[in-house]
Amino acid sequence: MIEFFRTLQFAIENGIIIFTIFIFGSYAALALFSAFSMLKYIRTNSYIDYRVLLSSPLAPSISVIAPAYNEGKTIIDNIRSLMSLHYNDFEVIIVNDGSSDDSMEKIIKAYDLEIINPLYEETIKTKPIRGIYKSRNKAFNKLIVIDKENGGKADALNAAINFSQKEFISVVDVDSVLVEDALLIMAKPFLEETEKKIIASGGVIRIANSCKVEDGRITQVNLPKRFLPRIQVLEYTRAFLMGRMAWSKLNGLLLVSGAFGMFDRDIVLKVGGYNTNLVGEDMELIVRMRRYMAEQKEKYKVIYIPDPLCWTEVPNNLRVLGRQRDRWTRGTMESLFMHFKLFFNPRYKSLGLLGHPYWFFFEWLAPLFEFIGIIYFIIIAILGIPNWPFFFLLLGTVYFFAVTLSHWAILFEELSFHRYNKKRDVVKMLITAMLEPIFYHPFILIFSIRGNFKYFTGEKTWGKMEKVGFETVEERKERKKK
Amino acid sequence: MTLKKTIILHLIAASLLLVNTPKANALHEVISSCAFTAFRQKTSVLDHSTTVLFENMQKYGTGLVQQVLQLNLTNAVSFNGTGNPEVYEENFFALQIFEMENSSMSQPAEELSLKQKIVRYYQQSSIKVKVLMIVLLYLLLSIFMLFFLIVINRYVKTRRRERLALLKNEYQEQLAGFLFDEDVDRIVFRGLNSSVNRQVLINVIHELHTNLHGESAGKLRDLYFNLKLHEDSLKKAYHRKWYKKAKGFREVAQMDVKDANKHISKYVNAKNPILRVDAQVAMVKLSEEDPLDFLYDLKYELSEWEQINIYDTLIYHQINIESFEPWLDNRNQSVVVFALKMIALFKHVQSAPRVKELLFHGSAQIRLTAVKTIKALEIAEYKADLKKLFEVESDSLEQIVEDQKKNKKEKEADNLDDLLPRKIRQSIVEAMEPVADDSDFDFLSEIAMNKENSFIMRVVALKIMANITPSGVLQLDKLEQEAQDDDTLKNMIVNIKQNPES
Structure with a gap:
């Protein structure tokens, strides 16, 4: 019996160490890849003149699709912001997904909409459409509003994809703020590639909490004042500038953020649009598109743009953050298990041999291993047999590795886009990097475990995302008066 | 770094x-x-x-x-x-x-x-x-x-950025004075012994020159040469690092420095696509005789981004190309596509007979672009050719769809083979729009009545019919009566009669 427990102890301890080495190694390798691709990207795009695309009749057409559910507080400004994007041939399709607030009334009034009965085909089945609107005012002729019964984000996106006749579709969270040149920058890679078909491109998502927003544009970038969003700045910087940049280089990107992405409409239609039965529909669509292209033996690529093109609000409190993160976990699991055929399957090349296994081991299993490690340690601590110096050594290594990685991410940001340019910002970021593993990571672990639990118990809710909304100039003046 | x-x-x-x-x-x-x-x-x-x-x-x-x-x-x-x-x-x-x-x-x-x-x-x-x-x-x-x-x-970096911003501002003000104040004959720029400062000045001049034409642009160019800034640009054009070289190409192209033409021409077939596009743009701008000469020997596919940049250079610098026909025979299909697009955009109607020949080219991409070009040129005489192509494409699509159905039985997803034939057919119907008349009713009504055709193609055919005056609406009524069990067609016709312009 004692022998059995010793063997078990040996297996667990060594298993955790080997897994840790692999995960550290992969992070370090990704950071390295990212650094080189970032360098190349900056050199390549530092002096690109997007004016040529803006005025060109040869530029591809784009439908910007933004689903909205109960966004009444901000919808008018959001639409204005989307319509003022710099691009030649584009339309903005807002899908009111059966909002129970006054969103629709507000839009009709603000943009002088009238119902039209356009002829279009329901290629992808969706919930019934109540009406399709266009403005009587020619200044808003790029705007189309689809009012439909509630069916969730994926269903709303499918309704807009059915209606769109443009070459590319750009999916945007309606409350995100895009920079004016976002479409130009996002469309360019689709035009550059000749050997492979670009099926999708994703942009970096930046955090807009505490930023100054005027007329739907970010006019001043501020590091979030509150601790929780500030930590997420660091987290997003790490994920986008270090992780996805490398995955793009390796052609292993499995996810284009739902907040802002661009897709080849033909391929989206070929694979049947978004899956409406999932909570992680954005990741699943990319996996399905990639799988389709690989099965058709077509050369393809999913690319990633590191420019800060899209700014969005992130959860301000742990309750909302928890909902978001357990949903992300469930979304990851859905895509991984639904497409388990890809796992180490050489037929799918980088997708099967790199992307899928990486997400399986290091995105899905890593928190579970961490959780098992903690439980194991608690047991041996109760039994009074832990090797304390070794424990502290291991804990210190893990902690300092996390901090080192965050420091690298800050350095990347400093050397590339340098958006947080106040003197104290960098010090705040460095301090946040020190605190993150202690005060933030444990919660993320709990949320991830909860997501696993919900997945296996079959819960499929999205969870409500509460947004504070951006502070307008008037609101700021009002607040200062008070 | x-x-x-x-x-x-x-x-x-x-x-x-x-x-x-x-x-x-x-x-x-x-x-x-x-x-x-x-x-x-x-x-x-x-x-x-x-x-x-x-x-x-x-x-x-x-x-x-x-x-x-x-x-x-x-x-x-x-x-x-x-x-x-x-x-x-x-x-x-x-x-x-x-x-x-x-x-x-x-x-x-x-x-x-x-x-x-x-x-x-x-x-x-x-x-x-x-x-x-x-x-x-x-x-x-x-x-x-x-x-x-x-x-x-x-x-x-903060210090450097602040310093350069100040310097840029100073140079901009000096240049504005130089360009628009007649009293200023001589101008002295601070710190031009530093290569960093010279680059700032080059950037400012480059930026200004992009937005200027005529005398002001010429004055700016003279200043650029007098200050020997062109030597800096040339040095970059000959630099061993690709990104410096590309920047150099841009600068010499913008400021019309022809000394490096021979050197730049070597890079129109560079492996690096960024360098390639900058070299191509520079050649279009700097070549004195035939700006698109390099297209004859292009080894790589001409990307859409390259096409957009070349077109922009032609437009921006008002470079006149007499005919794009010489490139319609090119072995590089992307060059043929580009030439077709240019014929459409510059409305080279005289090239229409050569375009018509390409309607039956072996490459589907060339056929599609040729149809779009015919549409842009609005030539009614080619309707018969377009209709003939429609039949050919329909036959080939039928075969593809048949194969896809067989594959579906083996639970395989549809491949991408049908996309181009569908697009060509759609473009042919759209190409009829500016030139359709009473003689096209049969062709269009056949398309509208065929349930196998895409929804959007049927709608476009009906809309074209509705807009043929004076008998278009009557034809729609006739078609509505013939529709019988096709509710989709009936709905389409009702809708189009209500909103013929929508």
């Missing part, structure tokens, strides 16, 4: 860690500790570390001492890499440390200092713990180094 150097530094340290020999561990510690110094002094990390290693030998514990003891004089000399006979003395010194440290092993733990305790723990530990300790040390040093890099970089 700071980032590159930092990465290389870490790579050296990390690779030594992986070796995990005592010498490597010791070397790693040295590298880590002197990494920042080496970086600051811009010296090679390895050169620096071997010197420091011998200078600070007592720091590295028994691991290295044992290693040194095992080395004979020759090895030690080669390890040092300098051939210095003092190395022998170092060996002797190392032996003394070894004895001293061994004696500490017999001391009780309470009497040891923290450093000795750590050393003893390290010596008595398993390889697993030793690795962890080294990694931890490495991470601590990394954080320390990164922290300083970030802070120093921010300080240096």
